[in-house]
Amino acid sequence: MRRFPLLFAGLFAASLTLAPLTTVHAKTPADQLIVGMSMINLLSLDPAAATGLDVSEVNANLYDMLLVQDVKQPDQLVPALAESWQVSDDRRTITFKLRDGVKFQSGNSLSADDVAWSLQRVLKLNLALASTWKAYGFSAENAERSLRADGPNTFVVELQRPTDPQLVLNTLATSPSAFILDRQAVLKHEKNGDLGAAWLTTHAAGSGPFILNDWRANDVILMARFDGYWDGPAKLKRIVMRNMTESQSLRLMVARGDLDLAKGMAAPDIEALSHDDKVRAQTVQRGTLYYVALSVKSKPFEDARVRKAVRSLIDYQGINQTVMPHYGQLNQRPLPLGLEARLDDPGYTLNVAEAKKLLAEAGYPNGFKTTIRVLTEPPFINIASSLQATLAQAGIQASIITGTGNQIYGAMRERSFDILVGRGGGGAERHPHSSLRTLVYNPDNRDEARLSNFQGWRTSFFSPELNSLIETAEVEPDHAKQLAQYQQIQQRLDEQVGAILPVSQMTDTVVLYHDVQNYQGHTAATTRYKDVYKAR
Incomplete structure (x- = not known):
């Protein structure tokens, strides 16, 4: 029972020898947060290259942004490194006043040159x-004049x-690039x-509340408190993140107090x-959607009546009640x-009679054969299985094709699919244009346009x-x-029966040991651990 504190003290010794956490049977150290999570998609810590929710949460504790979404009211933007900002009358210039006295973890002082260079670097x-x-018109060629310092x-x-x-x-x-x-x-x-791209893959150079001590791919991330943080030091001394991919292991370890926080649990x-009073779950809404996508290049789905029939053959309520708890929340x-x-x-x-009527009007009274591409993991495969069963009720015989992310979404990027169950959207930006640009907008429908970033094009x-309505709304100054x-736009999309049919909005659930306080998951996946502590 005495080995656990010694183990984590040893994490920061010169040898950094790690004993298996599964052999431990005691509470975690009071001044450390021990996190279990999957790191298989964590490939780089470089903010210019680091995609995915997991790395955003890591970097949110190593770095700062100019401003952030308020954790409780994400529609509100609040100052971070920038203490204020102003938009010009013509809406073409945004000027940020930086906070005085901010130090990086190296001891260097923050200046506007650091901000400008960081964002220019993403484009270069x-x-x-x-x-x-x-998409905003920035480029490597104009970055230095459009993203610039005007004094220190x-x-x-x-x-x-x-x-x-x-x-x-x-x-x-x-x-994640900001x-x-x-x-x-x-x-x-x-x-x-x-x-510095090669070095930043496994190192960090930020001003955040924690300093990166070590990252071992698919193993461990170690962070220590930065006592010189501009907003005051964090309450905890260390953050230890361990790569754990087995949901049952996460469950057992958080239940007995060997983990403080478990992410990615099934x-x-x-x-x-x-019903375990030693743990509690916290669910956070994300900006992306689980959807059923139809390829308009596939002959049946070029007809809006067929798309509408499929829309009537999705068991939205059943899927969200039985499949989506802890994964998503109904959103159409x-x-x-x-x-x-x-x-x-x-x-x-779900309205099979309506679907059959629409299919008959479109020339498919007996249905047709098609395919559904989907990842093998839940909840994607579960949504696909439900869809396969309800399509069959109207005569549509759908074979399920499973594969890896590259195989499934690769087919979508190549516009070579019939039906696909996937997830996407505008992400964390709390603005309608972000989602519409991603899911609906398609400025050039030619194959050779290769606009694979637009799921409307896919x-x-x-x-x-x-397209015109989306472009007009983006620049309308009157709120x-x-x-x-x-x-x-939403009404017209409903009438035209868009090819992406939303089913559920993504949620993430983390499980916390009961004594962890002040943890608040962020909708933008930029959860910060600065104010987290343990009530002991």
């Missing part, structure tokens, strides 16, 4: 996370095309003009803990729940009317008019 490296910035404490964003500044501010508050780097520290490790194991609109512009759900239900759904435009 031109990796996947640059796509959002390029003033940072300026000059928009390269008309857009809603609020959308750009949300990107700065949520994008963390601010210690320019001097990174450039000391630059090799062959890579802007729904049955979360349910099994629901392309916009995230809670957005001011979002219309109420249209109330779609489905071959092409509506010049909706009330903009809200009305976004509501009109």
Whole structure:
């Protein structure tokens, strides 16, 4: 029983020898947070290259952003490294006043040059996370003049095309690429003009409340408190994240107090803990949607009546009641729940008779054969199995094709699929345009356009009317008019029967040992551990 504190004290010894956590049978140290999570998708810590929810949560504790979404009211943006910001009257320039006295973990002082260089670097490296910035008109060529320092404490964003500044501010508050780097520290490790990319894969150079001590891929991440943090030191001394992929192991270890926090646990194991007073679950809403996608290039689905029939053959209520607990929450609109512009759900239900009528009108009185592509993991495969059964009730015989993420979404990017059960959307940006741009907008429907970042293009759904409405709403300065435009878009999309049919909005559930206090999961996956402590 005495081995556990000694084990974690030893984590920071020179040898950094790690004993198996599964042999431990005691409470975790009072001044450390021990997290169990899967790290299989954690490939790089470099903010310019790091995609995925898990790495966002890691980097949110190593780095800072200019501003952040309020953890309890994500529609509200609050200061971080920037103490204030101002949008020009023509809505083309955003000026940030930086906080005085901020130090990086290296001891270097934060300046506007660090902010400008960090964001310019994303565009110059031109990796996947640059796509959002390029959608605003930024590029490697214009980065230095459009994202620039104006003195030591003033940072300026000059928009390269008309857009809603609020959308750009949300990107700065949520994008995994918007963390601010210690320019001097990174450039000391630059090799062959890579802007420090190789070094930042496994190291960090930030101003966040914790310092990265060590990262071993698919093994462990160790962080120690940064006592010089500009907003005061964290309550805990250390964060230890362990790679754990087995849900039952997570369940057993958090139940007996060997873990403080378990992420990625399967729904049955979360349910099994629901009556254990030593643990509690916390569910956080994400901005992405689980959906059924139809390829308009596949002959049956080019007919809106067939798409409408499929929409009537999804058991929305059954799926959300039996499959989606701890994975998602019913949402039949392309916009995230809670957005001011979002219309109420249209109330779609499973209606086989209506579907059969629509199929007969479209020339398929006996249905047809098709395929459903899907990942093998829950809840995707469960949604697909439900869909297969309800399609069959109207004569549509669907074979399920499973595969890896590259195989399933690769087919979608190549526009080579019939039906696909997937997940996507605008992510954490609390703005209607973010989701509509991702799920509906398709400015060029030609195969050779290769607009694979637009899921509207992937489905071959092409509506010049909706494209125009989305473009107009994005730049509308009058808030009330903009809200009305976004509501009109949802109505017209409903009438035209878009090719992406939302089923549920993603949620994440973490399980906490009972003495962990002040943990608040963030909708943007930028959960910060600074104020977390243990009540002992």
